[in-house]
Amino acid sequence: MVAADWPVHSVQDKILLLGLGAWGKTILSVLNRQGFSVRIWQRHQGPLTPGQLEPIQIIISTLPIQGVRGIAQQVQALNLPPGRVLISATKGLEPQTAATATQIWTELLPQAQIVVLSGPNLAAEINQGLPAAAVIGGDLEIAAQAQSLFAMPTFRVYTNPDRRGVELGGVLKNVMAIACGVNDGLGLGVNARSALITRGLLEMVRVGTHWGGDIQTFYGLSGLGDLLATCTSPLSRNYQVGWHLAQGTALKDALERVIGTAEGVNTALVLSDYAQAHDLDVPITQAVTTVLRDEVTPQQALTQLLERPFKVETLDH
Numbered sequence: 001m002v003a004a005d006w007p008v009h010s011v012q013d014k015i016l017l018l019g020l021g022a023w024g025k026t027i028l029s030v031l032n033r034q035g036f037s038v039r040i041w042q043r044h045q046g047p048l049t050p051g052q053l054e055p056i057q058i059i060i061s062t063l064p065i066q067g068v069r070g071i072a073q074q075v076q077a078l079n080l081p082p083g084r085v086l087i088s089a090t091k092g093l094e095p096q097t098a099a100t101a102t103q104i105w106t107e108l109l110p111q112a113q114i115v116v117l118s119g120p121n122l123a124a125e126i127n128q129g130l131p132a133a134a135v136i137g138g139d140l141e142i143a144a145q146a147q148s149l150f151a152m153p154t155f156r157v158y159t160n161p162d163r164r165g166v167e168l169g170g171v172l173k174n175v176m177a178i179a180c181g182v183n184d185g186l187g188l189g190v191n192a193r194s195a196l197i198t199r200g201l202l203e204m205v206r207v208g209t210h211w212g213g214d215i216q217t218f219y220g221l222s223g224l225g226d227l228l229a230t231c232t233s234p235l236s237r238n239y240q241v242g243w244h245l246a247q248g249t250a251l252k253d254a255l256e257r258v259i260g261t262a263e264g265v266n267t268a269l270v271l272s273d274y275a276q277a278h279d280l281d282v283p284i285t286q287a288v289t290t291v292l293r294d295e296v297t298p299q300q301a302l303t304q305l306l307e308r309p310f311k312v313e314t315l316d317h
């Protein structure tokens with residue numbers, strides 16, 4: 001689909017960015033380079049006011065999952081008018097509900113037009129002006145408008161009608177990035193890491209399709225693409241958590257050493273509980289979870305993974 005024109009002047013100064021962490025700062029600089037001036041809300045400013053929301057046409061959320069429901073409730077209380085666009089870049093699962101960010105936004109703001117921005121987008125590389133690709137998932141007309149906000153030669157943005165799949169790709173790969181960080185921290189080599197990535201992708205497909213994503217989406221930028229980026233780069237915070245755990249560092253200390261949010265920790269815990277309750281086969285997630293809960297050492301978790309019964313290579317196992 002050709003990007004629908006979203007002239008700069010029509011949304012100039014009408015974009016509200018929620019959160020200004022690593023990803024928020026990168027998104028801000030991409031939008032500024034595109035000529036957009038952007039309003040910003042950060043939690044230290046206190047609750048959103050009607051005056052802050054009133055001129056806004058597009059909300060972009062770069063909040064971690066734990067901040068989404070609180071701000072969504074604030075926007076709800078301010079009666080966001082229909083037709084406003086919300087672009088979610090959050091890659092996590094809510095601890096109590098296992099909801100993704102768009103599920104929370106949709107529950108509280110059913111009148112908003114919600115799309116997801118995802119893909120292999122390590123903020124530090126984009127900040128250096130290195131080339132990257134991303135995908136906007138959602139209604140193709142809205143997604144194309146959002147595409148026209150971000151797309152530039154060094155940031156190639158695609159659209160995909162499968163919003164659920166695009167969002168879940170970014171959520172689920174974080175668990176595999178922890179596993180690959182553990183692998184590399186233990187010095188287990190590229191063969192083992194490649195096996196983890198490949199089997200991890202199957203696990204993502206199994207869970208992602210169970211939750212309503214389209215199988216094809218998981219082989220695209222937000223699934224395989226982001227999986228490769230974060231399973232192979234020490235820039236990934238989730239990979240870093242795994243690497244520190246492999247050195248014998250306690251989870252609490254590992255999280256202190258990693259700068260920023262590692263959504264995969266919470267996602268692994270939420271997903272492993274869900275999988276157990278719904279009889280879903282997620283061996284890598286379970287292995288990561290037992291390490292996070294300090295039930296086994298990283299080495300023991302790996303041994304347990306390898307000692308499972310031998311299988312046929314299919315999606316079902």
Ligand SMILES: NC(=O)C1=CN([C@@H]2O[C@H](COP(=O)(O)OP(=O)(O)OC[C@H]3O[C@@H](n4cnc5c(N)ncnc54)[C@H](O)[C@@H]3O)[C@@H](O)[C@H]2O)C=CC1
Nearest residue numbers: 019020021022023024043064066067090091122123260261
């Ligand atoms: N850093 C990256 O390369 C990318 C990150 N993401 C996703 O974007 C989201 C944010 O990640 P980062 O910006 O890297 O995290 P970060 O930890 O660097 O920044 C998070 C920001 O949210 C604020 N915040 C934290 N808890 C909050 C709460 N309860 N209420 C309101 N504000 C709160 C923090 O003060 C900070 O400004 C995550 O879901 C992450 O998976 C997505 C793509 C790339």
Ligand SMILES: O=C(CO)COP(=O)(O)O
Nearest residue numbers: 119120121122236237238
């Ligand atoms: O999602 C990301 C890159 O696409 C960022 O990964 P981390 O959260 O592991 O740093």
